[in-house]
Amino acid sequence: MTDRKTGPATKLVHGGRRPEWRGKLVNVPVERASSILFEDLAELRASKPGHGRYRYGLQGTATYWALAEALTELEPGAAGTVLYPTGLASITGPLLSLLTAGDELLVPDSVYGPTRKFCDTMLRRLGIATRYYDPLVGSGIADLFSESTRMVVLESPGSLTMEVQDVAAICAAARERSIVTLLDNTWATPLLFPAIAAGVDVTIMAATKYVGGHADVMLGSATTTASYYERIQTAAWDLGFAVSPDDCFLASRGLRTMAVRLRQHEANALKVAHWLKTRSEVGRVLHPALADCPGHGFWQRDFRGSSGLFSFELAGDAAAHRDAFVDALNLFGIGYSWGGYESLVLPVDPQRTVSDPPARNLVRLHIGLEDPDDLIADLAASFDQAGRSP
Numbered sequence: 437m438t439d440r441k442t443g444p445a446t447k448l449v450h451g452g453r454r455p456e457w458r459g460k461l462v463n464v465p466v467e468r469a470s471s472i473l474f475e476d477l478a479e480l481r482a483s484k485p486g487h488g489r490y491r492y493g494l495q496g497t498a499t500y501w502a503l504a505e506a507l508t509e510l511e512p513g514a515a516g517t518v519l520y521p522t523g524l525a526s527i528t529g530p531l532l533s534l535l536t537a538g539d540e541l542l543v544p545d546s547v548y549g550p551t552r553k554f555c556d557t558m559l560r561r562l563g564i565a566t567r568y569y570d571p572l573v574g575s576g577i578a579d580l581f582s583e584s585t586r587m588v589v590l591e592s593p594g595s596l597t598m599e600v601q602d603v604a605a606i607c608a609a610a611r612e613r614s615i616v617t618l619l620d621n622t623w624a625t626p627l628l629f630p631a632i633a634a635g636v637d638v639t640i641m642a643a644t645k646y647v648g649g650h651a652d653v654m655l656g657s658a659t660t661t662a663s664y665y666e667r668i669q670t671a672a673w674d675l676g677f678a679v680s681p682d683d684c685f686l687a688s689r690g691l692r693t694m695a696v697r698l699r700q701h702e703a704n705a706l707k708v709a710h711w712l713k714t715r716s717e718v719g720r721v722l723h724p725a726l727a728d729c730p731g732h733g734f735w736q737r738d739f740r741g742s743s744g745l746f747s748f749e750l751a752g753d754a755a756a757h758r759d760a761f762v763d764a765l766n767l768f769g770i771g772y773s774w775g776g777y778e779s780l781v782l783p784v785d786p787q788r789t790v791s792d793p794p795a796r797n798l799v800r801l802h803i804g805l806e807d808p809d810d811l812i813a814d815l816a817a818s819f820d821q822a823g824r825s826p
């Protein structure tokens with residue numbers, strides 16, 4: 437463990453690199469294993485699964501523990517981190533471990549689409565009911581609690597529409613009723629929003645995004661307090677969620693540079709977002725650091741910065757040419773996911789059940805590490821080209 441008082445960038449560099457795991461190397465090596473061999477039966481019978489203990493491949497090797505430990509250190513107040521094969525599994529795993537038939541779950545209307553699908557299909561089939569809430573509800577969440585409410589999911593900012601939530605108010609209201617809270621913190625990472633310190637019980641990340649950072653690994657993490665760690669970790673083993681040590685290695689490698697990458701994503705994205713504000717083709721720019729974004733005040737109050745993902749609205753005639761605009765871009769890849777070093781674009785249509793989307797005709801951008809002036813030139817050329825299209 438690094439000293440608790442060190443800054444987050446120091447923790448990123450030193451976290452999880454225990455000498456007993458890395459020997460004389462800088463990095464903890466890739467330890468691939470299914471079987472672990474014991475000296476004798478007594479040692480096998482005495483073995484227990486858990487962080488830092490070799491038992492069976494499912495429970496990880498040093499490559500896994502090093503990444504988990506580094507992520508735990510980024511969240512003051514956390515007791516441990518469980519790793520999952522995807523970001524989505526880092527949501528479904530904790531939900532399956534903490535909820536029982538008859539329970540009710542509150543989920544923001546701006547939630548990541550596959551999380552919504554899991555709640556509406558598999559959880560419903562298991563007798564767990566989901567109610568969606570306006571992401572800007574704040575302390576008004578207390579009025580939505582029923583006798584069977586066991587859990588509140590938060591995602592801040594929300595997927596596609598970027599509403600920033602009053603995480604502290606929602607978590608305080610939930611804690612008063614012993615309702616567990618789970619935050620999807622993929623956009624901010626603990627560098628921009630340390631969630632456990634803000635009162636969140638379980639904070640998850642699609643490590644696929646900024647932790648990996650290079651669009652070449654799928655991984656998720658759930659970091660949590662002593663009250664929930666054992667239960668969530670045990671459930672992940674019971675479900676058979678193993679994580680490849682090669683993927684852990686790639687994620688650890690990405691983690692070391694996450695602070696510098698995020699600073700550059702932030703600067704580039706802000707430059708592009710402010711430029712978009714000057715264009716007649718653009719309506720609202722839904723970037724948490726800009727005043728157009730619902731919940732912008734909570735971003736100002738709670739966050740240490742912004743990352744590279746935001747959305748904007750196409751206005752007037754430009755809206756009719758959304759697909760032509762996207763197809764005309766050269767430096768932006770068209771595809772799912774984000775958080776890698778490269779820029780991406782997608783037309784997005786948010787799905788809502790209880791609140792209106794704050795904007796229509798949305799385009800989502802992930803701003804990568806290219807020269808931002810080149811990205812701006814590409815966007816300008818695409819606006820011009822789409823405007824000429826029939």
Ligand SMILES: *Cc1c(COP(=O)(O)O)cnc(C)c1O
Nearest residue numbers: 522523524548620622642644655
């Ligand atoms: C991408 C994403 C996920 C899921 O991550 P995967 O690794 O692709 O499963 C979860 N939450 C948010 C907010 C995401 O953007």
